[in-house]
Amino acid sequence: MHLFDLTGRTALVTGSSRGLGRAFAAGLAQAGARLVLNGKDEARLAAAAEALRAEGYEVLAAAFDVTREDEVVAAFERLDAQGVAVDILVNNAGIQFRKPMLELATADWQRVIDANLTSAFVCGREAARRMVPRGRGKIINVGSLTSELARATVAPYTAAKGGIKMLTKSMAAEWGGFGLQANAIGPGYMATDMNEALMADPAFDAWVKGRTPARRWGRPEELAGLAVFLAAPASDYVNGQIIYADGGMISVL
Ligand code: GCO
Secondary structure (H helix, E strand, O other), X not given: OOOOOOOOOEEEEOOOOOHXXXXXXXXXXXXXXXXXXXXXXXXXXXXXXHHHHHOOOOEEEEXXXXXXXXXXXXXXXXXXXXXXXXXXXXXXXXOOOOOOHHHOOHHHHHHHHHHHHHHHHHHHHHHHHHHHHHOXXXXXXXXXXXXXXOOOOOHHHHHHHHHHHHHHHHHHHHHXXXXXXXXXXXXXXXXXXXXXXXXXXXXXXXXXXXXXXXXXXXXXXHHXXXXXXXXXXXXXXXXXXXXXXXXXXHHOO
C-alpha cells in the first residue's frame, strides 16, 4: 500500500456529524477510506453522511452515544453482523463545560470525564478486541493543548484530555505488540462550534491570536493531514505519541 493510501480501509470517527470529527472523516475519505460516521443526533448524522456521499465517498452511519457502554458494544456488534471491520478508530467525540472548580458540581465533572475520556477507553477496547486478532489497527485519540497545559475554568476537560495522552500511551503499551498503533492528535484553538463563545469574546480572541505563532485560530480541515498520517502505513512505527497541530502555541511562552 502507498504510504498515505487508505484504500480498502474502514474508519469509524466518533462525533463526526460536525466540527473536528467531520473534518477528520472528510480527510480520511479523501485518502480512500470507507467511513462509518457516528453521532447521537440521527438527523444531523444522516445529513453529514449524505453530504459526504455526494462528494463520492463510501459512507455508513452508526448512531450511538459514546458515553453509553451498552450502545457502544451494540454498535460494534452491528458492524460485526454487517461484515464491517473497523481498521481505523478516531476517538473524537467530546464536550466542553466551562465553570470554576469551586462552583463545579461533581455530576458535571463526571459528565465531561465520561464524554471525553471514558468513551475513548470503551470505544478503543471494543475496536481493539477486533483489531488484535487481525494483527493490525490504528487508534487515533483526540487530545488538546490541555493535554499538557491548564487554563482556569476548564478543569474536567483538562483532566480528561491529560488522561487521553496517557490512555494513548497505555494503548500503545498493551496493543503495540499485536500490530496496533495508538496515537493522539492535539488540536490548538480551532474555529468550531465548541469555541464559538471564545471566538466572539474580543479579549479571548486577541489572547489566542497573540499567544499563537500563526496569529490565528486553526481551521478544522487543517487537522485532516495528521489524521491521514496516523491512519496510514506511513505511521506504522509511530506509537503512543501525541502530535500537536496548534499553530505553534504549545511551543512558545
Ligand atoms: C477552551 C477551549 C479549548 C480548546 C482546545 C484547545 O475552553 O479553552 O475549548 O479547550 O477547545 O481544547 O486545544
